[in-house]
Amino acid sequence: MLTLIAVVSSAGGAGRSTVTAHLAAQLAYASHPVVVLELDAQNSIGSVLGLREACGKGVLSPGVAPDCWHSVLCDTPAGVPLLPAGRTDPTTLAALVQWLQQDTGGLRRQLDALGLAPGTRVLIDTQRLPDMAAQAAVAAADLILGIVPVTTTGYVTQPDLMAACAGRVQMVPNLAAANSSFNNDLLHLMQARAGEAVVPLRIHRDEAISTMAANGKTLANAGFGSQAALDFARLAAWLMRATTPDEVLDRSGRGEK
Structure with a gap:
């Protein structure tokens, strides 16, 4: 059975695609089967996963019906299979949103x-x-990861994220700066507001992320020793625990962690 994980945010520049790509690469590096579905019309996540050129055809492209998604599934240098967005237009986007809204089980099918x-x-x-396609992904998802930048914008829009996800979201603080007292204060306020809905870790600001992007690599494959690489390893471990049934965790000897 597949586990659908929607990666969302209510703040611009939150880092959804960056977190999605590096988290997926970390899961693949740890030999956990993973696929990325890109419903972001920017069509940019392929570059983070190491593709040299943007995918021309994808799940949002004209002429690619949902039952033809297998034709656009591609491998990436990061070892993560990708269903790219591809180039799109308003008519195609509107048709996809209509399908997602009317056929609630269609995405999983x-x-x-x-x-x-x-x-x-x-x-x-x-x-x-x-965004309506994002809302449909939220409705279909088994787990919702809300990316919240540790900024004033992230703090102000945090209630919007919680409301849009109807209390189901697990929030990942992103762009944290441990050496900033103001940043730490913001993080504490976010944690106080949302309690256990905030994942017990943070993704730090790290020049390694920009360096990896410039070289077409991911932290899992080339960012050894960086703070962000450690952060994503921890996030991947948390995600596996959060999406693995308790009885399986018990049998594997990790049920008490």
Whole structure:
């Protein structure tokens, strides 16, 4: 059975695509089956996963119906299979949103039809809420990861994110600066407001992320020793625990962690 994970935010510049790509690469590096579905019309996540050119055809492209998604599934240098957005237009986007809204089980059904390995985590990269395709991904998801930048904008829009996800979101603080007292204060306010809905870790600002992007590599494959690489390893471990049934965790000896 597939596990659908919507990656969303209510703040611009939150880092949804960056977090999605590096988290997926970390899961693949740890030999966990993972696929990225890109519902963001910017069509940029392929470059973070190491593709040299943007994908011309994808799930948002004219002429690519949901039952033809297998034709655009591609491998990436990061070892993460990608269903790219591709080039799109307003008419095609509107048609996809209509399908997602009217056929509530359609997204999972089409992903199941790809024949992915059992237990595959499908990370769904979305546009900023309240985008309607993002809302449909939220409705279909087994887990919602809300990317919240540790900035004033992130703090102000945090309630919007919580409301849009109807209390189901697990928030990942991003762009944290441990050496900034103001940044730490903002993080504490976010944690106080949302409690256990905030994942017990943070993704730090790290020049390694920009360096990896410039070289077409991911932290999992080339960012050894960086703070951000450690952060994503921790996030991947948290995600696996959060999306693995308790009885499986118990049998594996990790149920008490």
